[in-house]
Each structure stands twice: as structure tokens, then as C-alpha cells.
Amino acid sequence: SYVLTQPPSVSVAPGKTARITCGGNNIGSKSVHWYQQKPGQAPVLVIYYDSDRPSGIPERFSGSNSGNTATLTISRVEAGDEADYYCQVWDSSSDHLFGGGTKLTVL
Amino acid sequence: QVQLVQSGSELKKPGASVKVSCKASGYTFTSYAMNWVRQAPGQGLEWMGWINTNTGNPTYAQGFTGRFVFSLDTSVSTAYLQISSLKAEDTAVYYCARDGRPGQQLVPNWFDPWGQGTLVTVSS
Numbered sequence: 001s002y003v004l005t006q007p008p009s010v011s012v013a014p015g016k017t018a019r020i021t022c023g024g025n026n027i028g029s030k031s032v033h034w035y036q037q038k039p040g041q042a043p044v045l046v047i048y049y050d051s052d053r054p055s056g057i058p059e060r061f062s063g064s065n066s067g068n069t070a071t072l073t074i075s076r077v078e079a080g081d082e083a084d085y086y087c088q089v090w091d092s093s094s095d096h097l098f099g100g101g102t103k104l105t106v107l
Numbered sequence: 108q109v110q111l112v113q114s115g116s117e118l119k120k121p122g123a124s125v126k127v128s129c130k131a132s133g134y135t136f137t138s139y140a141m142n143w144v145r146q147a148p149g150q151g152l153e154w155m156g157w158i159n160t161n162t163g164n165p166t167y168a169q170g171f172t173g174r175f176v177f178s179l180d181t182s183v184s185t186a187y188l189q190i191s192s193l194k195a196e197d198t199a200v201y202y203c204a205r206d207g208r209p210g211q212q213l214v215p216n217w218f219d220p221w222g223q224g225t226l227v228t229v230s231s
Contacts (some may be wrong), residue, residue, distance in 0.1 A: 033207075033216075035152075042202055042221040043202070043204075045220075048207060048216070088152075095154065095166075
């Protein structure tokens with residue numbers, strides 16, 4: 001079965017850039033979607049199809065996907081970006097699959 | 108606006124059953140597949156499966172066969188998750204999440220929006 005690997009935690013100072021990775025075998029050949037989940041709340045879609053932003057999501061959120069790594073990039077990080085972030089793909093052997101999640105801490 | 112509203116928290120004893128509802132509004136219910144996702148306390152997201160809202164045909168992920176049943180009432184734009192023979196390890200928040208595009212997963216895609224979640228606690 002397919003496996004997605006995310007770092008458990010990422011820390012960044014306000015105003016800097018955070019990069020959250022999602023690793024998987026040849027993940028660049030798949031479509032990757034990203035969700036933000038704040039404590040006690042439901043997940044919210046922030047990036048779909050590797051790099052598209054839903055309406056209402058700030059331009060500070062961007063995504064890329066190549067080779068064995070997909071990356072969610074958050075520019076000019078704000079305190080309100082502190083949350084758990086999950087990547088998601090579809091794979092023929094695993095159906096829909098989420099990464100283990102990354103806790104973003106804003107220092 | 109597109110919205111999914113789930114039923115409230117449940118406290119059940121082991122062996123009992125629970126039925127969680129997910130009422131959709133703001134779009135044509137039968138045009139988009141509905142997914143269910145579990146999140147155990149302090150854990151990540153786990154996809155449970157989906158239901159074709161046009162035909163009512165459910166698909167269950169590995170680990171969610173037997174005790175888990177997805178159903179619909181299209182007359183009130185509502186999807187249901189029923190769990191029988193509850194165990195302590197079923198304690199979790201259960202989310203419904205609509206497919207991001209219409210087409211009943213002809214092409215698997217993202218989930219948007221999500222319901223607010225329903226906490227099911229199983230304890231004697």
C-alpha cells in the first residue's frame with residue numbers, strides 16, 4: 001500500500017516562510033491536496049491539485065509537487081496559521097490516503 | 108453557501124449502535140459524492156469510505172467493513188453513518204466531507220467542504 005510521510009512538526013517565526021513536506025513514492029505523478037486543521041475545528045482545504053487555491057484562501061499559501069516530495073509553502077507566516085496540516089492523495093492500492101499530519105508552530 | 112451540518116455528540120456504551128447524520132445545503136445533494144473520515148483522539152485523519160449520492164452505493168475502506176454502514180435520505184439531503192457493536196476504540200470524531208467536484212468520484216479528488224464533526228464516545 002502507498003505511504004505518505006510528513007514531518008511531525010515544523011516551527012517558524014512570524015513573517016518567515018514555512019515549508020511542510022509530504023513524501024511518497026513518485027508522488028509527483030499524483031494529485032496532492034492539503035488541509036489545515038485548527039484545534040477543535042474541522043479540516044479546511046487550502047490547496048488542491050498540487051497548487052490550486054480555493055477561493056478565500058490567502059495567496060500566502062502555495063503548493064508544489066515533483067519527484068518524491070510535495071510541498072506546502074506558507075509565506076509571511078502569521079500567528080493564525082498555527083495548525084495541523086495534512087496532505088492527501090488518491091492511490092489505486094490505498095484509495096484516499098492522508099499523511100500523518102504536521103503541526104505548524106509559530107514561534 | 109455550501110454547508111454540511113452534523114448531528115451532536117454521542118455517548119454510548121460498548122455493544123450499542125450509533126447513527127450520525129450529515130445534512131447538506133447550498134448545492135444539489137445528488138451531484139456530489141459524500142465521504143466519511145475518522146479522527147481518533149490526538150490522531151490524524153483516516154478515510155472511511157464514500158457513498159454515491161445518486162445511486163446510494165457505498166464503498167468502504169479497509170478496516171471499515173462489517174460494522175459501518177453509509178446511507179442516505181435524499182429527500183432531506185442527508186447522509187448517515189451508522190456504527191454497530193461499538194467498541195472503545197471507535198471513540199473518535201467522525202466527519203462527513205463532500206467531494207470537491209461533481210461526478211461521484213469518476214475521478215477521485217479532494218474533499219470540500221467538511222462537516223463540523225461529531226464526537227462519538229464509547230465508554231461503560
